[in-house]
Amino acid sequence: MKKIYLMIFAIMLLVAVGTGCSNEEAEITEMKGKQVELTVSAAVSLQDALNDIKESFEKENANVKVNYNFGASGALQQQISQGAPVELFFSAAEDKFDKLVEEDLIEDKNGIDLVGNDLVLVVPKDSDKELGSLKDLTKATKISIGTPESVPAGQYAKQTLENLNLWKEVEDRLIYAKDVRQVLTYVETGNVDAGLVYKTDAMSSSKVDIIATAKEDLHDPIIYPVGMINDLEHSKEAKLFYDYLQTEASIKIFEKYGFKDLK
16 A cells, blocks of 8 residues: 555656646746846946846847946936836945835845946046146046936045045035036046046046046945846846846956956
8 A cells, every 4th residue: 555655646746846847847938938128227337338248138038128227326216216117226326226125116135236346536538637646636627526416426426535635625626427427428528627437437438547546445335236126027037137147247247347246
């Protein structure tokens, strides 16, 4: 009798495993065949790296199209808070990301601090200003930073200037920008004498020189968290891209553009 029971149990187990595998395979087949579009709201400083990652991701996942909404992290966070249809949020600052966690729009388990960055001082290539350090900003007539309330790079820039006791001295010379790429453009075109941008943005331009890098103890850590928005229609595809951002291939692309691996 024991042998008969064991045989019946073994058969039932094989049927259950087979059914589970069949269901899983069916889900994968269905996911591969269905055309889906994802919207990813991301800090503009991630633009070059994410465009490269999108290209490689879509080659491997032909049924998924990734659409980016680039901008200042603060503005993107507000859009999502107000109901903008987004699958993933990739912020240039932890506080903007944490705001969505507090609002129950992102769960902690569905987010990760993925990459880091540095804040640098840049000047136009043909600059005749004698700027050799951050403290030399007192010699500049016009300086650009992102708007601190909505642009994380501007927030880090303000913290740096305050900690160097330069903020009050240069505040009336500041030209605020809507995002870090606009700061870079102001410097490239010579509309300002200098600007504070991310190292990754400075590396993307042949029209600026990096003069100095702000020490890490002068500002909050520059960390880029990414996470999935709750209650998604296309949660499986969103998870697929979320996981892809964390692969070794994606991290190498981030590093190519100057980002630091935080994983």
